[in-house]
Amino acid sequence: MPVLAAMLIAASVLAIRVRSRRWLWSVMAASLAYFGLWRGGCVCAVGSIQNVAMALADPGYAVPLSVAAFFLLPLVFALFVGRTFCAGVCPLGALQDIVVVRPLKVPAWLEHTLGLLAYVYLGAGVLFAATGAAFIICEYDPFVSIFRLLPLARPGAAVDAFGGSTAMLILGGCFLVAGMFIGRPYCRWLCPYGAILKLLARAAMWRTTITPDECIRCRLCEDACPFGAIRQPTVEPPHGSLPIDRRRLAILLSLAPVVLLAGGALGWQLGRPFARMHVTVRLADRVRLEEAGKVEGTVDMTDAFYASGASRETLDADAGAIERKLVRGGALFGLWVGLVILVKLVHLSIRRRRDNYEADPAACVSCGRCFAYCPVERERLKKRGGAPPQP
Amino acid sequence: MSEPENAKVKRRDLIRKGALATGLLGVGGTAALLATRAGKDRYVWQLDPEKCIQCGNCATKCVLRPSAVKVVHAFALCGYCDLCFGYFPPHFEPDSAIEEPAAESQLCPTQAINRKWVEGPHFEYTIDEDLCIGCGKCVKGCGNFGNGSLFLQTRHNRCVNCNECAIAIACPAQAWRRVPAGHPYLLKGEDRQT
Structure with missing residues (x-):
């Protein structure tokens, strides 16, 4: 330090x-x-x-x-x-x-x-x-x-x-x-x-x-x-070009809620695939598939789970909680991406003078x-x- | 733009000061929040032998080669067996009491386990950590037929303590976790600390 x-x-x-x-x-x-x-x-x-x-x-x-x-x-x-x-x-x-x-x-x-x-x-x-x-x-x-x-x-x-x-x-x-x-x-x-x-x-x-x-x-x-x-x-902008920028800014700002909402919705949709990043969710998915007979045999992950004697209910509850967290987080993430894009566009359409x-x-x-x-x-x-x- | 020049400069100055104040507030706020969530102790990675299923990832997924994970022997738990299944492959039948069998009749792929006769049918097993690659084959054998005195641990004299442990990501049993650096090992038997 x-x-x-x-x-x-x-x-x-x-x-x-x-x-x-x-x-x-x-x-x-x-x-x-x-x-x-x-x-x-x-x-x-x-x-x-x-x-x-x-x-x-x-x-x-x-x-x-x-x-x-x-x-x-x-x-x-x-x-x-x-x-x-x-x-x-x-x-x-x-x-x-x-x-x-x-x-x-x-x-x-x-x-x-x-x-x-x-x-x-x-x-x-x-x-x-x-x-x-x-x-x-x-x-x-x-x-x-x-x-x-x-x-x-x-x-x-x-x-x-x-x-x-x-x-x-x-x-x-x-x-x-x-x-x-x-x-x-x-x-x-x-x-x-x-x-x-x-x-x-x-x-x-x-x-x-x-x-x-x-x-x-x-x-x-x-x-x-x-x-x-x-x-x-x-460079000094030619006369009459300012209002165009203003108009662009106005359009952007009025579109802001749409961009943010779209981002949030997309993020919400991504929550489920995002959740697969978490090992507990992957395990719960695999256990579900195995018990439904949709996949043949077991893998190391499920072997360990069966050997540990933990109950399926707790596993599903844990996985569900994590999934909900990631869906909520995914929506926030989408909002964030929308905000970033929006701020960038606004930033680009504001003209600053630099000497x-x-x-x-x-x-x-x-x-x-x-x-x-x-x-x-x-x-x-x-x-x-x-x-x-x-x- | 009909505003006088100095008004513009003032406005720019104000924006800048405002941004600085906001930034200070943000960083200060985060610092204050973190102060409530900070601990003096560092964390290190360790695997819980009770959860370990000896899948072999410890030997292959570590960023170091050979892996920082080594087998550890809890002598207090060991049965000092003649026919040790951490030492011999399963179904191995020794012809006679041999102290050191040939490599092909040892379970360990790198001959990292040394066997020494103690008395009667009892042998002492020690680990040569420089040879051990952390594959866990002996751990599996000892756990299946013996007392489970052999188990895997990451050795902190080797572990580089990555912020995100590559083995922990790959571990199918979720046996890896961050433990306080003051108690860096999760031992078996009498030495067990939680």
Whole structure:
């Protein structure tokens, strides 16, 4: 926990006060080595969402203090300094950041659409954790199996390397290869913790800025960001175009209840298939089929159930309760997805004026790559007596 | 837009402050809520030997290879049998009292169980954890014909304690659960702690 706090402070100071990409990179590498390779990547802030959700939903589980700290500290920091956690502390981010070689620009429509996935993933992760069905965020974490490859804390256990997670290793490898050409794909479009951080970072008090002073609109930083976080100054809209936007907004807002209801209804429908994620529901289904003679023979799961001597009534009652929970939760999940889509559409149809090149506080991970592109920054460093770094 | 420029700036500032306040409230609220739901103790994964059906998933589903699950021997429960069904395959008939039979007549696929003569027809069985892969074959044999003194446990000197245990997901008997790190083992016999 002290290490986490220290790293967060270091990353924040380096991104906002010192403005040094090189130092930020060092903190990032240190985090990759410590949180990733030394501690095996577990528990991380991304996964802690589920522990928190489970603690809030299940009175039998108390979230350990260290896990609560992993969840809360980066959030508090995001409120004040933006996503510095992503820049220097998150081992998943660090691993992806290190492999960036030739980032391609992702078209805006794709960026916006894929960006929604993170919120959907967040909703699903919370739903399944709160109902005790599964920790899907951990199960499908593409990088944790890579972290386990080099268990620095257990030097005698190097043979452990290729564990029972070969499929996840391959997936992780794919993410890293893709990450060479698309900057931080997991952080941008999937990370559920990043989704929370994005929301909070919009309110951040101090932000990582491209330029240390006034922007001179020289356009040099335009292509500096491998993660597509730099926003260009807006062009003055032609006269008469404003009402169209207003009309679009009005249509969207009047459609809001429909979208939300549709989302909720769809989620309600999904509740039943969702419930199959829970082992108790799967077991009850299988027992029902076996007793009705619709399937031949037994499986390990039902053998264990018959051997335990538990009654079918309790099993069915338990499964029913879980199913009801997931149907309710599924409806909430659907509402959430509807809300996310709606907010995105509204957000896209509100036109904001921007005079300078700015880092989008939600998308910016404070990696500091753009600093060296800014001539104002180079001037500042020259005055300080140091040689300006090459971009 | 007929509003004066400074009114717009003020409005933007207000929105930002409002957002910050909302964010602080949200995070603070979650923190307060969590404070009521937080515990000092960490959790680790463990399997309940009373629920275990020795399906073999422990050997194959663990993210480590060999698995962090090993067989544990409760000596207090052991009958020190000559014809141990945790040691010999079922229907095995020894020709004479042999201390160490050949590999093909041992049940354990990795010969991780050592057998030592004690006295009379009694033998002591010990586990070589470096060889054990946690397949549970011996546990099944001992449970079927013997006292059930052999059972599986995840060994915490090896377990990396994933936030979501891959074996727990695959366990057909729902034998895995999170236990407080202060009592990390679910033992059999006299050592049993709940």
